[in-house]
Amino acid sequence: MSTDGRGETLPILPIDPQTLLALHRKMVTTREAERIWADMLEKREFYLMGHFGTGQEAVGVGLGHALEATDYLFPTHRGIAEYVGKGMSQDDIWAEYFTKPAGPARGKGGLHLSQYEVGLVGLVGSLGADYAISAGAALSAKLRQSGQVTVIGFGEGTSSQADLGSTMNVAALWKLPLVFAMTNNSWCELSPAEEHVCTPLVAPRADGYGIPWSVVDGNDVAAVYSAAKTVVERVRSGAGPYFLEFMSYRMGPHWSGDDGSYMCEDDLCAWRERDPIALCEQRLVEQGVASAADLAGVREAAVAEVTAAIARAGSLPDLTYDDMLAGVYTGAPAGAAREVS
């Protein structure tokens, strides 16, 4: 199915107030958690560098929320929106970030979060490694006839890794239940996307593989959610892969140790007008679903939730030397690694 270079305009599904409220709450939780994280770094109270996704919360939250717990989501390195969207709790996120054995990955994930019971199977550190892994997960679902959909998240910068083309090829060849979910945030680390990508959009490349595609407003959480719902159900029914390009903007520096001085204030101002949380709140108020006071309450609750989770995680028992050595092989105790070292 070719879209003749124009892509597809997906229908905007009606969204019920409860869903919109849930999406809003998850976006606010993401924003507040990353803000508190940045504060802790500023005060030198925390070790873990952050690649914050301020301004991009709608993409990860909308995508993650549209999936079943059993669907697989390979997130990006940017922020925690996908994890929150998919249903990972603040307690579980922070236990991992604090590398505590009580975390879902026994504190071995750190930045590389995973939680298998909600379909978060792992985050790679070498960008683009997860294209092939996601194709394997999608192939597995197809072979097992499980009805699971796999979503591979990445940025426009990571589209330059050659495995993207190979993965589109194999996904189309085998009609895999795989959704390519790219966030175009105009930045690749410290340089603008124009220095990395030869065209303003990446999604039209999907035409070359016969994969249908659509460009979606990544700052409108209802549009993201709606697009994800439509596409995921199509893919689930056996239609083969789909490519979504979400247009958004990174409203801050690449990482916490970067002052973002290379960014342009005019662009930032323009995009602040399109802040996904503000847009969503405007809609909630206009539709009479929530009052300004309700929205302030959501923020307060999110801050309280994150703060409590961080406090709890910080006071969990630390890992021991034996914990550190254990688990290189399935069920392997520390002894095996100690033997070698």
Added chain:
Amino acid sequence: MAEMPYAAAVNRALAEELAHDERVVLLGEDVRAGMFGTTSGLVQRFGEDRVINTPIWENGIAGMALGLAITGLRPIAEVMFADFMYLAMDQIANQIASWTYMTGGQTSVPLVIRTAGGAGFAIGYNHSQVTESAFVGPPGLKVVAPSNAADAYGLLKTAVRDDDPVLVFEHKFLYFVPQEVPDEEFLVPLGKANVLRPGDDVTIVAIGSMVGKALEAAETLAAEGISAEVIDPRTLVPLDQETIFGSVARTGRLVTVEEGRKRGSVGSEIAAEVAEKVFGSLKAPVVRVAAPDIPVPPGPLAESMYVPSAERIVETVRGLVA
């Protein structure tokens, strides 16, 4: 006990494991036809959902195997030439090796990657290397290098049933050599060396295609009154240190032999372990017999000089025992 070529032994193991567990799937380039015969005929028996031809994409073959393994299946991936294992390095060394650890054991990674290494066809460069030494470092992998048909069969079956990622370095020249394989089903445990010939004067630890040459050398040496013990570690990770250390403690001399190049070799690792743990038993320096540190040269003449020979092993041992 029937004689069968190494490739047929591999094929038998694959067929049995596909029949034994329906979560087992095969994937790789041309696995349906089977370049060296190791996978031929399996698609007819098990169908296209179990025996999957992939596009030419080694990093993808490894990466897809990882994706399959963490979602409930037990893939056996094939990388046609061991040289091409380098194309899959990110998946193997960065992802596959660390996934169990990184996820805190929420998943295991029950996959096998088989590949065919080694000289013998005199084509040089990217179709002739053995590359196992590059994979003994990354923690989380298990590495085997079967030297004969029975081990190729028994180690592969064990690898498929193991819950951790196992790399199987087969040898494409050995593929065609008929050898005895017991008729009844059997498994060869990982991490257990095979002492093929007992001896008192020197321990020869030989890997893969060099095991046959080490045995030939031991025969020549015996005629000269030198008694060589020949050990095939079979599994390089985890290494059966106990057997190797025990032997060196008795003989006081160690020669490692491999088809790969010397610098950063498997033998380097074994030599270092022996130096650390049984130095006091050594009566002579440890010597590594290996290929020179050059690209694999083309042509039968250069190849015959590049690959270590039985004579080189004999001369090396003579020099140590004299």
